[in-house]
Structure formats: C-alpha cells, structure tokens
Amino acid sequence: MAEAHQAVAFQFTITPEGIDLQLSHQALRQVYLSGLRSWKKRVTRLKNNVITGVYPASPSSWLFVVIAILATMYTRSDPSMGLIAKIQEHLPVSVQCRTVVSAVLFSTLLWLLLIFTMRLCLKQLLSYHGWMYEQHGKVSNTTKIWAAMVRIFSGRQPLLYSYQGSLPNLPVPAVKDTVKRYLESARLLMSDSEYERMTTLAKEFESSLGNRLQWYLKLKAMWASNYVSDWWEEYVYLRGRGPLMVNSNYYGMDFLYVTPTPIQAARAGNTLHACLLYRRKLNREEIKPVTVLNVPLCAAQCERIFNTTRIPGEETGKKHFLLLSMLIIEYVAVFHRGRYFRLWLYHAGRMLSPREIEHQIQHILDDPSPPVTVEAKLAALTAGDRVPWAQARKEFFSSGVNKRSLDCIEKAAFFVALDDDEQGMMGDDPAGNLDRYAKSLLHGKCYDRWFDKSFTVVLYKNGKNGLNAEHSWADAPIMAHVWEYVMTTDCFQLGYTEEGHCKGDVASSLPPPTRLTWDIPAECQERIERSLAVAQTLADDVDFHVLPIQDFGKGAIKKCKISPDAFIQIALQLAYYRNRGSFTLTYEASMTRLFREGRTETVRSCTSESCTFVRALEGGEEVCRHLFRTAAEKHQHLYRMAMTGEGIDRHLFCLYIVSKYLGEESPFLKEVLSETWRLSTSQTPLQQVELFDFVNHPDYTTCGGGFGPVADDGYGVSYIIIGENMINLHISCKHSCPQTDSHKFGADIKKALMDLLELMSPEKPDPSKAEQNHSKNSKKDL
Template sequence: MWGLLTRMTFKVGMEKGSGLVRPVSATKLVGRYLAHQEGLPGLPVPALQQTCDRYLAVLEPIVETEKLNLTRELVTDFQKAGGVGERLQKSLEKRACGAENWLSDWWVQTAYLDYRLPVVIHSSPGVVLPRLEFSDKRGQLRHAAKMIAGVLDFKTLIDNETLPVEHLGRRPLCMNQYYQLLSSCRVPGLHRDSVVNHAKSSTPSTHITVAHNFQFFTLDVYNSDGTPLSVDHLHHQLEQICNSSPQTNKEPVGILTSQHRNVWGKVYLDLIKDQTNKESVQAIQRSIFTLCLDSMSPHASGEMYQSRAAQQMLHGGGSHLNSGNRWFDKTLQFILGEDGMCGLIYEHAPAEGPPIVALIDHVIEYTRKSDMAHSPTVPLPVPHRLCFNITPDIKRDIEQAKHDLNTMVQDLDLAVLVFKHFGKNIPKFFKMSPDAFIQIGLQLAYYRLYQKSCSTYESASLRMFRLGRTDTIRSASVDSSNFTKAFDDPGKKNTEKVALLERAIKAHRSYTDMAIQGQAIDRHLLGLKLQALEDQVSIPEIFTDPSYAVAMNFKISTSQVPAKSDCVMCFGPVVPDGYAVCYNPKDQHINLAVSSFNTCPETDTARMVQAVEKALLDMRTLLESTPKAKL
C-alpha cells in the first residue's frame, strides 16, 4: 500500500504568513552544500500517545462507529505502559539517534524500490507545460536546443553548489533532492529495484540521451574545455540525430521499461546478456537526462488539448504513438512534440515535485531569452546511435509490453480542468488558505457524488529536516465532514454553513502545520510497523485491523504543485476505485488534473471534474452571499 503513495509530490507552498518557499541569494563557498545539510535538524519521532490519539481522530469521519469502537480498544492496548507500542517506540527513537534521517532509507525502499507495479501511470508523474508556438520539425529542434541549454545552466548551479537555498518562513529546507535529479536512473530488479547516480562519480556524465522515432542516441553536450555547447551547436546536433533516425520498423526497446517491475527485471537481465545491449542501456542510465523528440499527436484544441497533452506526458499515448519513445526508468525525461506539445515525466524515487518544478521554471525562463548570435562552425562529434540486438525472446517481450501498456492507457481516464472562474484571489479575499479551500472543495465534490467521506491524501514536505521527503496531510476530518453534510441541507442557514467551512479550513491548516513539523501520523505509523519487522516481532493488531485498511485506502490522492509557469502535474490513482487530483493554483485560475480508472464502475473522471467545479463555485457563492463572510 505504501508503494501506491509514491506518485504524490509534496507541498512546498504554505499560504500562511511568510510560509511560501522562497529562494535566497547564495554565495559560492567550497563545501557549502554539505555545511548546509549538516545544519538541518533530524526528523523527529512523534510521541506515541499523540499519534494514537490523532489516528483515532482521523478514523472518525471515515470508519463506522462499531468498527471504530473495536479500533479504540486495540489502540488502547497498543500504547499501554510496557506494551508492544512502547517497545517499538523506544526502538524507533534509538534508530533516530543513529541515523541522519530515521525514515528516508525505509521510505525510498518501501515506497519506491519495493513497489512492483509499473512506474508508468502508477508511480511516475507527468507535467504539462504551456503549448509552444511552432508546428514543424525546425521549430521543435530549435526549442529543444534551448531546453537542453537551460537544463545545463541549472546543472551549473548544482555542480558549483550555488543553488539558492529554499526557505519555509525562516527555516532553511533540505536541498538534497536537487543533487539527485541529474545523471540518475532507476534500475529494475527481480524483486527490488535500485537507483544509480553518476553525478558525483569520478567520471561525471557529459552526455544526454535523445529519443527519436523509438531510437536512442547519446549527445555530448560539453566542449573539450568543459563549457556547454551553444544553442546553435546543440541545434545542429539534433538535426543530425533526426536525419539519422527516419521512421522505420525499429523495435521500440524503450517500451520494456513500462512493464511490471518483476517482469521488466527478468527481461532486463536477458537484455543485457548481450554486450552491445548492456553498453547501450548503461549509456542511457549514465546520461544527464533524456530528451524525447515526439512525433505529431492527434489534433485537439482547447481543454481537450490539455487533457491529450497530459496523456502524452504521463504515458506517451500508447505503442502506436509515442510510448516507445521513452525510457521510463530515467529520472528526467523532457518531452517535446513536433506540434508544440511540451512537458516531462519523471521517475519518482530520487525526488519529489518541487525540485522538478524549480528546474522547469528555470528552463522556461532560459528559453525565453533571445537567441544568441550564431556560433562559429567548429567540428563536432557525431551523435552516437545506441544499438540493440533483439533476439526472438526479446521481441516477444516487446510485443507483450506493447499489449500491457495499451491496456493501461485505455484504462486510464485522465482530464485537465482549467478552472477559469477564480484562483487564489478569492480564498485570500476571504482570508482563507487557497490550498485548504481547494481541499475542502474536493471533499464537498466527493460527498455529493458518494454521500460519504473517504480517506484523502495530500502530500506535505518534510524538507525542514535533513533528507526529508513527505508525510500525509489528511484532508478528511470531522470538521470537513460536518461541512459537507451541512452544505446542501436546506435546514441550515448560510451563516452556519460559513462557520462550518471556516472550521474545516482551520482544521486543514492545523493538520498541514503539524505535518510539515514532522508531527503527522502516517510516517510514524509506518515506522512503527517496519520497526516490528526489523525487531522480528509480530505485527501489532492495529495494523491488521480493518480500520487501518480503510485509513490507508486513499480514494482521493492529491497534491498541490505550485509553479511560476502555467503548468499542471498529473498522475494516476493510488487505488483501483479512487481518484488522483493534482492542482496548480494561479492568481486568477486553477489548473487541475483529475484521473480515475475506466474499469472501475464507481468512478467517473468527467463527473468528478464537474463536481469539483460546482463545489468551488458554490463555496464562493456561499461566502459572497453571506454578510459575515464579506468582512
């Protein structure tokens, strides 16, 4: 179950006071990154009774009374003096004393590397960027060259350790994830994957991978003196790649990376038995990042275009379109279509969303610079085509991967809503957190569709702490449940509904603050459960209790990913009968991506999108029509 949560990106933007993450100027100092990291506090282990009490509070709106009474008995027994909970707590506190971060290794292993469903849809998020103003190969390659140069410019900040430190309020944040983004790749295993990172190796990577027409090339992006190639030179090299890779019947080897991890792990071992194949795979793994030059996608306009673009970023559209033009294990894959469709997909194990978004914002700003003067013509090494020897067995594996991916693509119901009625401006006018306002809107939308509350996940940043990743903001609360039940009740006055909304917003803000301080319940409960496994004791009953299964069954999985650019992130649901919702709130509008599975008869993306839009509008109308709310 914990692996199902990995597609969530954590929230960096907290609207309270000066809580927004903001960069501050940094001076280039030798060892600055290490000194900064050592100055960060370690992740705390919350008090056992605190977590138990908050766990019961979380269950109240989503678990039936009879089952909850049984759970209360189990929790009381779990936390009693001298009991199993207290013993596990002491072991966990001991672990925390001897580790940089008591959770991080466990989390990466449990949530990512042990996770066996395909990374496509089930784990890796996609990002849709604004459509670009070109519609031919020349425009595609020119912009691609600028994007490469923009990434290399950002890489210079990382390599020189001059990346501005981000802050939450006055608290500096862990910057470790930025140093995991480039020159890294996931490697499949038979039962557990691994991640390789060549950024800090003795021979750091100097090339990127370019995918075009299902063929892969390595492109050296640095001159012999260590300076990056100019945009002109990069453009010239990309032209060579495209001229060398016409549409053919080449086998789409990259589609193998979309398979179930155990299947791909076995195929991977067969693939790299051949030395040529092994060298080609290693070249992709070592590369700084991958650039996917896609063919034209089916025509779409308006919001249908946004939804089509989201599908292209998340899975490539299927084997008949661009899914074979990917290496899904690669940490960063920038995607640029010949029709101006633009974005990326990233493998989640090394990093969360905010560092990705920061890189994207930097690249977009870089590409907006006017073109430099033409560079002098100099001899450049010819980009190297990566060759694969395809045996009959590997060919059968590719055909099976095509079939399985197409099944996944057909099952995913993904839509983008550009909510144009208002943005952050309306909640702020009523002195409410925009994030909390949207989250309560999601609760109202779900309640209207299903007449009940459900376990809801919103990711929160733990980057105040060294090597911090995420914890869970639980958006479904007693207060949100009281509000959603009352909203459409004609017997309730508007002033009462506004009061309930204010309490729900306050409860969400309180849980958010608690989560980013390392005091939420989910990672602590995970730690206690894993500690039991490590101590080789029986799993406590609270983890086999049906209420725990309900709490972990996130039928709404969400993430706020604020960005300077007008982009939206998207990902697949974490449970078969659930929804995934990612949103980027701008001042005057909100970009939302919603997904569910077609095979589930209970979910419907279009209905959910309509319900979310109506909920947000109705909440605004309630506030505007209630005199007290205008003050």
C-alpha cells in the same frame, strides 16, 4: 568516417628511418580542453565543500581570528589563558616560529569551535516551529526574537547545501499521540462497531507492542539522519513490483497558451541548453536555497536530479546514480522513431550553444535509418512489471553490445524523447486536446519514454514540450524547480530568431550524434511484447482531465481570509460528496523538508470538521460560514503538524516496518497500512515566482503537472495556483470503474469552488456573526 578520424589523437608508421609520429593537434587540443574543464570542476567543487563545511562562518573569518589573536599577543595579553604556551611546548619547530605557529593553531581551534557553536545554535533555532502556528498579522515577541536570531546565525550568501549540516533531525512522535490522532481521523469514516473494534486494537497496540517498536525507532532516529526517508524510498518505491508508468511516475506540462516556436529541433535546443545551465548552477551550488519565510528547506534530493536511473531488481529495486563528485556525464540519450542516439552536449571543453544543439537534434530528425527488430518498443520493458524487466536485463543486457547501449542510456544526464505527434491546447477541441496532451506525457505510447530515468524531456513535432519524471529519487517540488527554470530561461533568456530558430552559430567540427546498436534475440522480443501488453492495458484504462479555471485564484480566496490550500481541499471534499454521496479517506501530500533528508508526510484532509460543514451546506443550514472557517483552521493545523514532524502515517509506516523486522504481527498496523486512499491530492506550488511575470506576460502561464490514480475506484487530483486569478487542475481515474469519471468530477470541483466563493464572499453577511451581535445588543438593552 570523419568522427572516427577525429577520435584518434595520433598515428604512427614504421619507416627505415624509424618511427614516424603523426600527431592530430585538434584531437590533442580537445583532450587538453576536456581535462582542463574537468580540473576546473574539481577545484570549484573543493572550494564549495570548504565554504559549505564552515558555514555559517566564512573562510575569510579564519584570517580575522588569527590576526585578532596575534594582535592581542603583541599587547602582552594571553587570550588563550595559557593554552598557547601549552601548544608551544609540543611543537618541533624553531624558537622564532614557535610563538606564531602556536598562535595560529590556537586560532584555528578557536575558529572551529566558534563554527561548531554557531551551527549548533542555528540547528536549535531551526528546531523551533512556533512561527507556523502564529495568526496572520499577529506575531508574538518570541517569534520576532527567534526570526532575528535566525538571521544573525544564518550567515550571508549561502550556497545550495550550506544549511544541510544545521537542519534538525525529524523527531519521532509519541505512540499515544499518533494513535490518538489516527483514531480521530478514522472516526468519521467508520460505523460505531467498526470504530469500537479499531479503538480496541489501537489501545492493545499502544500498551504492548507499540512501546517496543518505538524504542527501535528512537534508536534509529539518534543514529540516522532521518528515521523515515530511507525506508520510505526502499519499501514504498524500490520494492514495488508493479509498473512505474501511471502508478508512480508523474508529468509536467509546458506553457498553457504559448508555444515559443513551432520548430521541434529549435525548442529542443533551448530546452536542453537550459537544462545544462541549471546543472552547471547545481554543480557550482549557485542555486539559492529554497526557504519558507527565511527558514531553509533540505536540498539533499537535488544531488540526484541528473545522471540518475532506477535499476530493477527481482526482489527489490536498486537506485543507481552517478555521484556528481565522482563523474559528470556530458551526453543525453535521445529516442526518435524507434531509434536511440547518444548526443554529446559538450564539445572541445565547452557547452554546446542552443543553435548547435538544434543542429544536432535536426540531424537525428533527418536520419532515415529504420529501427532494427523490436528496438522501437524496447523501452516497454521499463513500462511493465518490474520482475520481468529485471530478469530480461540480467539475461539479455549484461554483456556485449546490449550492455554498452543500455549503459549509455542509464548513465546519461537525462532522457530525451522526440515525438512525431502534435500536442497542446489547440484545434477545434482545445479541452480534449489538453487531456490527450496530459495522457501523452504520463505514458506516451508505452515504449517512447525511458520510465527508469530520473526524468525524460518530451519534445513534440509542433514545438510543445513537457516531462515525465520517476518518483523514487525525489519528490515533485524538486523537479518542478528545475522545470520552472528551464521554461523561463527558454523563453525569456535564450529566446528565438524571427524564423523560430535558436540564436547563435554552429561550429563546423561538431561530430554527429551516435546511433546506439542492439542485438535483441527472439526470446527477449517476446518479453518486450508481454511488457508492452501490460503497459498498454494500464495506459488505456486511464481517464484524464486537465481543467484550467480562469478568473478564480489566490486573489479571490485571500479576500475571504482563508488559506488557499485549505479552501481547495474543502472544495474537494464537497465535490467528492456530491460525486459519490459519501466521504472517503483523503491523502494530501505535505513536505517534511524542514528536517534533514525530509521527504513527505500525509495530511488526512477528510476531517470531522470538513464533513460537518459539507453536510450543513448541503442541508441549507445558515451556520455554514462559521463551520467552513472551523474546517479550514483544522486543515491548516493538520498541515502544520505534518510539516513539523507530528504527522500520522509516516510514523505508523515505520512502526510497521520494525514489526516486520522483528517478526511481530500487529492487527492494528496491518489494517491501518491496508486502508485505501480513494482521493489522493497534491499541490504543486509555484516556487520561483520571480521568474514569471504574469502582469506583462499573462499568456506565459505554466500548466503544472499531474499523476495517475492511486486507487482503482478513486481519483488523483493535482492542482497548481497560478498568480492571483487562475487554478489548474489535473484529474485522473480509471475507465474500468463505473463510479468514476474525471470530467464529471472536474465539473463538481469547479462548482464546489464557485459555491464556496459565493458563500464566503466578504460582501455576504455571516449569519453566525449577526446572531452573536444580536445577542450582545440584547444583553446591553437589558
């Protein structure tokens, strides 16, 4: 075979005259280029480590300090106050060099001390969160001074990880404060007797076991980078024994109205090449750090975007990822019609062009070979329960050809699924097709996604694409950042020819993709079928609805002078009340990436203020506008507290974990941790607004993504605010629950949004303010 011949660097034969070597210059050249590229990566990584290590200073500042110290010495002054002379006494060098060497050593120590001081100052500055509580348009002098100091100590041109060493650690709230906030959030959802009982349990916990557990948490907070994240990953994600599909994994969609090319292989070429460009920027740390009002967010999760796979364990899951500093895999695993392929994305020391990747993908699409045995349904093992998959992996995939093929998938940069279906907002039933598109990305056929991989890129027959992402390695904003870059680079940077193909040429020496082989015994086939049955039952039960709301977005909400997130969250409360006739415990995901290795915190969006407003609105009371603003302000306050480490649920979760380690039972913590989130919500923020041009290209609208329902009798709602005039909602529930219906709930949400917009319209007078003005005028008349 041609590719096998090219893989041999040299051949030799024994002749009477001796050994005759036949060197393959092309193969040797490829070895040389590959090694050269590897060394370039190492040098780049070393340089970035140095730059990040001395940030917010720069390596060139060392030379400035050395020259300054030497200059002062030549003026016969001693800036070291005798330290340089002390260093000279212990240097085993000649007299001529001793002064210069000692001055350089002192300058280096002074430079390192300055770096440490600057980093410490920056860390203290980033620990200040008063800026989040400032009223819009009314910034205090303290915050102005703080912002100026942050700019001074932040340095210039930071790399992706430059701020990591300066980020503060997540603080541990006081037990009494967390208990107080919990009781406040639970009051409106409990009867008087239930609340009295829970208050008694809380007070007992606070006065006895809580203080002991808190001591261990404070000890961990002093020792660890983050007292929550490692336990959150282990116990919430990795120790979960249920299917990842639907329950944990989430999805991201393509552009809503536009498909850049109808050619599947061409779309794959640009999409995969854009992923490689992002990974190259990631390896070089050229991605600009994500900030909130110039305050940096933690980027630790970015290290695990590529070459990451979640490995099942019989007792607990294990994270398996190849550190970028150790090994960078240069291929992807591709699934098509039940076959698995390894596709190299680099050749002869260079990245394949989009056109070359299209050529390789087309080779896979044209391959007529059928799958063997149950190879087509092999990935169902990753879609079912984790324990059977762990047992099957250990028993049937620990050696031989199965291990080699499985290693190829698990060590790949990411997974690629080539679907024969056509998806998108199309045809005679665009709304229904959009729902089916979402379900396809969420679970597919239950065997055509490798749900353990950090993410799977899905490419459909009509050129539509999307992704399915595993959740344990990072949260959705990290993957959304990648996908925003990939989508915009695909369309606005790489582009296509008039025929719809990728641009560029194809090298004639490209080796074709390699087909992975398997030897699956009958017993393993039975395990696959059982996992597929579990996954199929779960997938069939998902009721999904994607609802784009046009001509309504951030622009209209801002005219009401209300936070868009608070506006939508209160609308969700109103919609749920109309849908179910009651209120429920509500989960809204908030990030804690203002702190080192921060992940998420819960905002309990169902508050007494929001419930009071909803009841007043449904009762036709005239003070609704005032109540709405009060509810919105309360929600914003809770969101800010969650972001600044003063949330409720992560603290209680960690206290519960400590109690389990100590063998202590807490009725209070047990009941809190067993509460059901019947309304689980999350906003997917658009992070790189500069990449989208909604004015000149309004059709290139990202649709966002979604997730499955958290509770069997509840809803999952994900939303993304697009520009000024659009909101996209992704709503999920289960068919098996007669009380839930995603389409009905979607209609309720849309009506709630419109009702609130009409209520808070600036043109509409506020009865509460009118009454206040009337009262003031009456007093003046008196």
